[in-house]
Amino acid sequence: MIIDGHTHAHGDPDGLGDRYDARIEGLVDAMDAAGVDRALIMAEAVDVPYIKPISNAYVAECCERFPDRLVGFASVHPAHPHAEEELHEALTNMGLRGLKLHPRFQGVAADDPRSVALIRSAAELGAPVAIDALLWKPTPLALQLPIRIDALCKAVPEAKIIMNHAGGFHFLDALAVAIANDNVYLELSVALEYFHDTPFEEQFLFVLSKVGPRRLMFGSDHPQKDMKAALELTKRSLQRIGFSETELSWVMGKTLKAVLSPGDSL
Numbered sequence: 001m002i003i004d005g006h007t008h009a010h011g012d013p014d015g016l017g018d019r020y021d022a023r024i025e026g027l028v029d030a031m032d033a034a035g036v037d038r039a040l041i042m043a044e045a046v047d048v049p050y051i052k053p054i055s056n057a058y059v060a061e062c063c064e065r066f067p068d069r070l071v072g073f074a075s076v077h078p079a080h081p082h083a084e085e086e087l088h089e090a091l092t093n094m095g096l097r098g099l100k101l102h103p104r105f106q107g108v109a110a111d112d113p114r115s116v117a118l119i120r121s122a123a124e125l126g127a128p129v130a131i132d133a134l135l136w137k138p139t140p141l142a143l144q145l146p147i148r149i150d151a152l153c154k155a156v157p158e159a160k161i162i163m164n165h166a167g168g169f170h171f172l173d174a175l176a177v178a179i180a181n182d183n184v185y186l187e188l189s190v191a192l193e194y195f196h197d198t199p200f201e202e203q204f205l206f207v208l209s210k211v212g213p214r215r216l217m218f219g220s221d222h223p224q225k226d227m228k229a230a231l232e233l234t235k236r237s238l239q240r241i242g243f244s245e246t247e248l249s250w251v252m253g254k255t256l257k258a259v260l261s262p263g264d265s266l
């Protein structure tokens with residue numbers, strides 16, 4: 001089973017920028033075209049000019065429409081006074097399966113006490129937490145550093161943390177955090193493509209080989225990135241560094257499946 005571990009859709013077709021088709025139908029079509037069985041679709045409780053917020057209710061509605069294809073993660077803003085209640089509602093009553101936090105768009109670091117409290121609540125409910133770690137505009141980069149996930153893991157060691165974009169420009173720090181903390185997983189969208197055919201590609205792939213297939217997850221960041229191209233690049237890159245078909249199958253879906261549903265089906 002192939003699972004895309006990082007996708008978005010929006011009720012407004014231009015909600016993720018007018019260059020991209022943000023419709024949920026566009027996501028399912030891209031999955032069909034790429035041969036992807038399921039996708040993790042994430043809400044975005046964000047406040048930035050170029051992306052409109054994606055509500056938990058919208059993500060839940062998409063998952064209800066395509067129950068065999070989609071798994072949803074909630075998003076709440078750590079600075080919002082009712083964030084705890086919103087998270088609890090999303091995870092217990094709306095069918096959402098995890099939490100997405102976005103230091104780059106929310107301006108709150110992973111080890112900020114407000115983030116830590118939410119991640120502790122998610123962990124208590126058995127829900128994994130995806131955290132953006134690319135390092136890009138618009139918030140101060142210091143808030144986005146993947147090394148801050150280490151402090152978070154020390155505070156909530158039981159939390160399962162998916163580091164989106166594999167640490168981006170700080171991919172060696174992502175490796176250090178993954179070595180230091182057993183429950184950290186790297187999701188590969190954007191970064192693998194960004195470093196492809198650059199002097200840093202070999203170093204990035206070295207990190208992936210060290211982290212190993214059971215802690216890596218394929219992701220595309222559809223619709224801003226092409227799902228089929230991301231899938232093919234991921235396969236090619238990992239085969240090149242010697243991953244077997246079995247190891248590849250972990251990256252392509254089994255790792256995420258195990259994180260979402262330990263000992264269970266999706």
Ligand SMILES: [Zn+2]
Pocket residue numbers: 006007008221
């Ligand atoms: Zn994304």
